Amino acid sequence: MDVSERDASDGGDGAETESDLVARLRAGDEAAYAELVRTQGGRMFAVARRLLRSDDDAADAVQEAFVSAFRAIASFEGGARLSTWLHRIVVNAALMKLRTRARRPEVSIEELLPRRHALWSGSRSTGFRPTTEPCSCCATSKASTRRRRPKCSA
Numbered sequence: 015m016d017v018s019e020r021d022a023s024d025g026g027d028g029a030e031t032e033s034d035l036v037a038r039l040r041a042g043d044e045a046a047y048a049e050l051v052r053t054q055g056g057r058m059f060a061v062a063r064r065l066l067r068s069d070d071d072a073a074d075a076v077q078e079a080f081v082s083a084f085r086a087i088a089s090f091e092g093g094a095r096l097s098t099w100l101h102r103i104v105v106n107a108a109l110m111k112l113r114t115r116a117r118r119p120e121v122s123i124e125e126l127l128p129r130r131h132a133l134w135s136g137s138r139s140t141g142f143r144p145t146t147e148p149c150s151c152c153a154t155s156k157a158s159t160r161r162r163r164p165k166c167s168a
Contacts, residue, residue, distance in 0.1 A: 065108040
């Protein structure tokens with residue numbers, strides 16, 4: 015059963031058939047692209063999210079998948095539903111992202127960021143509160159006076 019036969023068996027009732035949507039996509043109709051993203055985006059995001067376990071990575075994979083699908087819409091043969099074809103593209107994009115992540119693991123930059131001076135510790139009201147002991151890198155607390163100290167609210 016091809017797309018047009020499936021569409022006829024779905025009951026049509028004036029709603030756009032999948033084959034009409036595919037034809038509009040092939041013609042480059044921007045409204046058709048928007049409709050496809052609107053109707054399939056949530057499901058495709060859920061698929062990518064299950065594989066990637068990160069909202070940001072899932073959103074990236076879905077975006078890449080939609081771009082790939084739009085570029086390859088001419089090759090869609092109609093042997094399966096459009097959503098099934100798109101699902102496979104999303105899975106492939108997510109798997110590619112996982113492979114890339116394995117090859118280039120992300121490393122935290124925390125150790126590269128400058129640290130606060132040891133004389134300053136966190137305070138709820140100001141964000142910083144001086145301590146009484148100088149740190150090991152300074153002979154005196156004078157080295158930490160370059161920064162204007164906030165008034166202590168404690």
